[in-house]
Amino acid sequence: MGRAWAAAVGVCLLLQAGCNSPEAAFHFNAVYAHKQSGVTKSQAKNVKEILIAQFGTPDEPAIPALPDLDVSTVISLDRLKMSAGPVERTDDTAPRRGLYREHCAHCHGVTGDGRGPTARFLNPYPRDYRRGTFKFKSTPVGGRPTHADLKRILVDGIPGTAMPSFKLLAADELESLIQYVKYLAIRGEVERSYILEIDAELEEEDLLLNVPGEDAEQVAEQVEVIQDITSMVLSRWANAAGQATEVPAHPVDDDKIASITRGRELFFGTTANCVKCHGDTALGDGQTTDYDEWTKEIDPTKPHLAAEYVALGAFSPRNIRPRNLRQGVYRGGRRPVDIYWRIKNGIEGTPMPAAPATLGSDDIWHLVDYVRSLPYEALSQARTSGPKFQRERN
Amino acid sequence: MISKRVLFAALLLLCSSLLSSAANVQAAGWGSIKGRFVYDGAPPKAGPIAVNKDREFCGKFNLRDESLVVNPENRGVANVIVYLYLGRRDKPPTPHPSYEKTADAEVMFSNDKCRFSPRVALLRTTQTLKIANADIVGHNTKIDCFSNAPINPIIPAGSDIEQQFSAQERLPTRVSCSIHPWMTGWLVVKNNPYFAVTDENGAFEIKNLPAGKWTLQVWQEKSGYVKEVKKGGKTTKWKKGRFKITVKDGQTENMGDLLVSPKLFKDR
Numbered sequence: 001m002g003r004a005w006a007a008a009v010g011v012c013l014l015l016q017a018g019c020n021s022p023e024a025a026f027h028f029n030a031v032y033a034h035k036q037s038g039v040t041k042s043q044a045k046n047v048k049e050i051l052i053a054q055f056g057t058p059d060e061p062a063i064p065a066l067p068d069l070d071v072s073t074v075i076s077l078d079r080l081k082m083s084a085g086p087v088e089r090t091d092d093t094a095p096r097r098g099l100y101r102e103h104c105a106h107c108h109g110v111t112g113d114g115r116g117p118t119a120r121f122l123n124p125y126p127r128d129y130r131r132g133t134f135k136f137k138s139t140p141v142g143g144r145p146t147h148a149d150l151k152r153i154l155v156d157g158i159p160g161t162a163m164p165s166f167k168l169l170a171a172d173e174l175e176s177l178i179q180y181v182k183y184l185a186i187r188g189e190v191e192r193s194y195i196l197e198i199d200a201e202l203e204e205e206d207l208l209l210n211v212p213g214e215d216a217e218q219v220a221e222q223v224e225v226i227q228d229i230t231s232m233v234l235s236r237w238a239n240a241a242g243q244a245t246e247v248p249a250h251p252v253d254d255d256k257i258a259s260i261t262r263g264r265e266l267f268f269g270t271t272a273n274c275v276k277c278h279g280d281t282a283l284g285d286g287q288t289t290d291y292d293e294w295t296k297e298i299d300p301t302k303p304h305l306a307a308e309y310v311a312l313g314a315f316s317p318r319n320i321r322p323r324n325l326r327q328g329v330y331r332g333g334r335r336p337v338d339i340y341w342r343i344k345n346g347i348e349g350t351p352m353p354a355a356p357a358t359l360g361s362d363d364i365w366h367l368v369d370y371v372r373s374l375p376y377e378a379l380s381q382a383r384t385s386g387p388k389f390q391r392e393r394n
Numbered sequence: 395m396i397s398k399r400v401l402f403a404a405l406l407l408l409c410s411s412l413l414s415s416a417a418n419v420q421a422a423g424w425g426s427i428k429g430r431f432v433y434d435g436a437p438p439k440a441g442p443i444a445v446n447k448d449r450e451f452c453g454k455f456n457l458r459d460e461s462l463v464v465n466p467e468n469r470g471v472a473n474v475i476v477y478l479y480l481g482r483r484d485k486p487p488t489p490h491p492s493y494e495k496t497a498d499a500e501v502m503f504s505n506d507k508c509r510f511s512p513r514v515a516l517l518r519t520t521q522t523l524k525i526a527n528a529d530i531v532g533h534n535t536k537i538d539c540f541s542n543a544p545i546n547p548i549i550p551a552g553s554d555i556e557q558q559f560s561a562q563e564r565l566p567t568r569v570s571c572s573i574h575p576w577m578t579g580w581l582v583v584k585n586n587p588y589f590a591v592t593d594e595n596g597a598f599e600i601k602n603l604p605a606g607k608w609t610l611q612v613w614q615e616k617s618g619y620v621k622e623v624k625k626g627g628k629t630t631k632w633k634k635g636r637f638k639i640t641v642k643d644g645q646t647e648n649m650g651d652l653l654v655s656p657k658l659f660k661d662r
Contacts, residue, residue, distance in 0.1 A: 037618075038634065141543065141544055141546055142539075142545070196540075196564075200564050200565065200634070201482065203633065221483075225482060270532045270550055271532070271548075271553075272550075273532035273550070277573065287572065287573055287575075289446065289575060290572055290575050293538070346546050346547075348544075351572030352546075353547060353548045354545070355547075355548060356550050356555075357547065357555055358550065358553065
């Protein structure tokens with residue numbers, strides 16, 4: 001049955017019309033389960049059932065109940081409703097539904113696995129939310145994005161990628177979509193954690209949660225494990241707001257040239273090391289053989305293994321390229337503060353590291369100034385005049 | 395379907411806080427355990443690494459693939475990690491007093507000659523990891539933790555940083571350098587001192603465990619959990635790399651040579 005529904009959803013998405021399929025289904029994270037090889041079929045089925053109990057379905061979302069955390073402070077079920085469900089626009093007065101499937105699912109997939117029907121043709125691939133890993137945010141590596149971070153991404157889109165801007169949506173629609181992204185991310189993280197728990201702790205014949213009956217004490221214990229895991233995931237999101245990295249003021253002495261010069265020294269020096277990846281001319285051609293974290297999970301350097309994951313639905317691995325800094329296109333936003341956050345904290349899920357702790361905020365600002373000056377250097381201008389200098393857009 | 399869903403939902407609302415765990419049985423006294431992992435085949439030759447970054451510097455060191463290090467003389471397998479396995483609810487045992495003086499020690503983990511040294515760092519949650527860069531080139535150290543926040547700081551040439559990991563990690567965590575992608579290391583973080591990594595002869599020893607029955611877990615980066623070993627001609631399966639031992643007061647339990655089959659180390 002599950003498979004039939006999944007197929008139905010797939011067909012609906014491809015046809016993009018007339019789909020009022022009453023019960024769409026979330027896909028199981030088969031790729032991650034394959035990685036944690038010790039998950040049996042019946043354990044996988046058990047995980048799916050637990051997730052339905054906690055998070056509902058794409059048409060009928062739910063939020064889990066926890067003893068120690070008020071989940072509605074992180075995601076509000078009421079807000080989600082507008083984004084969930086099939087696209088519906090029958091009656092202007094009725095509350096709208098289906099925003100996520102209307103605007104996002106063809107790239108990000110109904111499950112938020114980044115595998116919508118158009119996804120495999122895009123570079124970079126759309127975000128798979130299920131790791132809880134986001135790139136362009138104000139919080140350090142390991143922190144979840146804040147509400148404001150996600151809002152900015154939705155409003156501005158991600159320039160230089162397929163991710164569009166949704167500036168034109170109404171405020172309550174945006175709010176609902178932000179919540180829905182969190183919902184899918186949390187659901188995906190919880191699923192991964194269950195898979196990990198099973199692989200690490202359970203014998204083949206054991207389930208994460210037994211259908212109640214014989215051993216009430218055992219079931220109570222299992223429920224506690226499930227709640228612990230869910231709490232852990234949710235608390236990361238609950239804490240995000242307090243984790244935004246502070247951005248001290250730009251050094252008052254505003255001799256721009258001096259700041260850029262200092263930034264250039266740092267960029268090419270052995271303390272900040274930017275040159276190693278971004279290359280001698282900052283065209284993004286230094287270290288070009290690495291992968292992002294989503295791709296690393298499918299063992300990209302071992303083609304025969306990667307093929308197994310691809311057979312389960314993962315996309316073919318591609319290398320990640322450091323940004324060409326001469327183009328002046330900043331995916332995470334072009335405001336100085338955005339670039340400050342990128343350099344200070346690094347870009348999670350990618351090789352781009354956090355600046356060394358020894359660099360103070362003035363130094364980070366110098367780097368920001370230098371980076372922002374790069375598109376205006378003579379070399380950057382010359383590039384566009386002759387095909388000789390043309391590079392693949394990154 | 396629906397009724398089952400409701401059932402589960404009801405279950406998840408259930409709040410149970412009075413659970414006692416089936417704790418390990420702890421008797422009086424202290425004992426140790428040791429053994430040696432031995433490759434059950436001809437020692438494989440480690441292939442060279444394609445040094446494609448900072449060639450002038452990193453190219454000097456004849457770097458080899460260290461994902462499986464077998465001693466050519468005695469076939470001992472290095473970098474096998476052995477640790478006390480505790481269930482989610484088991485309290486870690488109170489450590490033997492001999493571990494007190496190292497409880498807040500610094501554990502060195504160095505970017506040295508374009509490789510991590512040691513390959514496997516063992517850290518207690520009370521200790522501090524000192525990540526150093528002894529090289530003249532810059533490195534970044536990317537630690538993809540699960541329970542702790544992952545980190546990825548640049549470590550400038552000749553400098554170091556200190557990092558704490560307050561939660562234990564269930565599995566060894568991969569450490570890498572994005573500038574030099576061949577660099578791989580592993581970090582083990584536990585809330586107790588009962589762990590070890592095999593040396594260049596394949597030998598390990600965990601000292602002064604409380605006497606009693608314990609479960610140990612064994613992991614190696616290429617094999618994952620070490621799922622079976624052969625001893626005295628007999629093959630024993632270790633589910634999830636776990637095996638049970640009884641530690642006796644004042645004694646060292648010597649497990650002897652534990653043969654591990656080459657098939658365990660196939661690419662996963």
